Amino acid sequence: MTEKTAKPKALTGLPSYLLTRIAHRYNQTIYAELRAIGLSTISTRIIASLKVFDALTINELCVHALAEQPTMSRALDRLEADGIIKRTVKDEDNRKRVVRLTGEGEVLFERIWPVTLSANEKMFEGISDQDRDVTMRTLLKVLENIRVHPI
Amino acid sequence: MTEKTAKPKALTGLPSYLLTRIAHRYNQTIYAELRAIGLSTISTRIIASLKVFDALTINELCVHALAEQPTMSRALDRLEADGIIKRTVKDEDNRKRVVRLTGEGEVLFERIWPVTLSANEKMFEGISDQDRDVTMRTLLKVLENIRVHPI
Numbered sequence: 173m174t175e176k177t178a179k180p181k182a183l184t185g186l187p188s189y190l191l192t193r194i195a196h197r198y199n200q201t202i203y204a205e206l207r208a209i210g211l212s213t214i215s216t217r218i219i220a221s222l223k224v225f226d227a228l229t230i231n232e233l234c235v236h237a238l239a240e241q242p243t244m245s246r247a248l249d250r251l252e253a254d255g256i257i258k259r260t261v262k263d264e265d266n267r268k269r270v271v272r273l274t275g276e277g278e279v280l281f282e283r284i285w286p287v288t289l290s291a292n293e294k295m296f297e298g299i300s301d302q303d304r305d306v307t308m309r310t311l312l313k314v315l316e317n318i319r320v321h322p323i
Numbered sequence: 324m325t326e327k328t329a330k331p332k333a334l335t336g337l338p339s340y341l342l343t344r345i346a347h348r349y350n351q352t353i354y355a356e357l358r359a360i361g362l363s364t365i366s367t368r369i370i371a372s373l374k375v376f377d378a379l380t381i382n383e384l385c386v387h388a389l390a391e392q393p394t395m396s397r398a399l400d401r402l403e404a405d406g407i408i409k410r411t412v413k414d415e416d417n418r419k420r421v422v423r424l425t426g427e428g429e430v431l432f433e434r435i436w437p438v439t440l441s442a443n444e445k446m447f448e449g450i451s452d453q454d455r456d457v458t459m460r461t462l463l464k465v466l467e468n469i470r471v472h473p474i
Contacts, residue, residue: 180375180436183387187443188349190462195346196389197469198339224331236334238347285331292338295465307461310454311341314446318348 187314194295202291209283214239214247216284219256219273223281227262227270235321256280338465345446353442360434365390365398367435370407370424374432378413378421386472407431 183189203213211219217237222228228236234244248271251257256277262268273281296304334340354364362370368388372379379387385395399422402408407428413419424432447455 180371183372183375184463184466185459186439187446187459187462188346188353188439190459190466191342192346192350193389194462194466194469195339195343197466197471199343201469201471202339220331221334224334238344288337288339295338295469297468299461299464303457303461306454306457308336308338308341310450310458311338311345312335313450315335315341315345315348317448318345318352318446320348320352 198291198295202287205287205291206284211280211284212247214243215251215256218244218247218251218271219277219281219284220288222257222271222273222277223285227260227272229268229270232323233271235323251277349442349446353438356438356442357435362431362435363398365394366402366407369395369398369402369422370428370432370435371439373408373422373424373428374436378411378423380419380421383474384422386474402428 180186199213203211203216206213206216214237217239218233221233221236225232225236230241230244230248233239233248234241237244237247239247248257248259252259254276255274257271258274259269259271262270299307331337350364354362354367357364357367365388368390369384372384372387376383376387381392381395381399384390384399385392388395388398390398399408399410403410405427406425408422409425410420410422413421450458
């Protein structure tokens with residue numbers, strides 16, 4: 173047997189394994205809670221992104237909500253029909269088409285956000301502020317290293 | 324307007340946003356590379372997990388490869404037909420059914436591993452060893468905080 177590659181000692185020593193497993197678990201848990209109030213994964217991501225950015229183009233929403241354009245368009249059609257988002261133009265001078273939350277969308281955000289914050293706090297239970305800060309700074313740099321979209 | 328919740332300043336201040344976006348980007352990138360050598364996401368995860376653990380039950384594989392049982396069973400059927408894994412028993416004393424890599428599976432791992440390591444190195448480019456260590460230790464604790472399966 174030719175052994176070209178040493179056997180990895182543990183998958184948990186591999187950053188990608190930890191990151192993928194944490195993200196998967198987090199999303200499974202939180203979207204089970206949000207489904208109970210009638211929200212899908214993509215709807216939740218769209219609503220949270222619009223709350224933070226006020227107005228986003230469909231392309232920008234695809235990046236933040238991690239969806240492809242056809243899926244995004246269908247999700248926006250549903251949210252618009254339910255009165256949660258509206259398609260509009262950025263402003264009178266800039267005719268770029270953007271998406272915004274309606275008043276009803278803002279109300280829904282109030283239900284999403286506490287669930288999101290509480291799930292995030294649970295992740296970092298027992299971790300010092302200093303370790304949390306280093307980790308967040310490092311993850312931001314990791315995202316910069318690998319992202320494809322400049323936003 | 325009643326403003327119950329302060330508007331989040333940026334999504335990148337939210338650990339779950341960073342973790343999910345990094346995991347999504349990493350997986351999109353690496354599985355595009357691995358698809359070029361004929362490997363699906365789940366096949367890659369199965370092969371890497373079996374290399375690390377030697378023998379795993381289907382339930383254990385579901386946890387490590389982040390798949391549900393029906394998807395896992397279909398993936399294993401394909402990999403067995405292609406001669407990459409074999410279903411066997413753990414040992415003569417312990418008749419528990421487990422999955423192992425074949426010789427051909429070991430060879431495939433040699434193609435997967437350099438791609439995986441190189442993508443992991445790219446993520447941490449320009450990050451100090453110390454920050455990397457703190458981040459890995461913290462992520463391990465995060466996984467312990469939120470995992471459902473004890474493995």
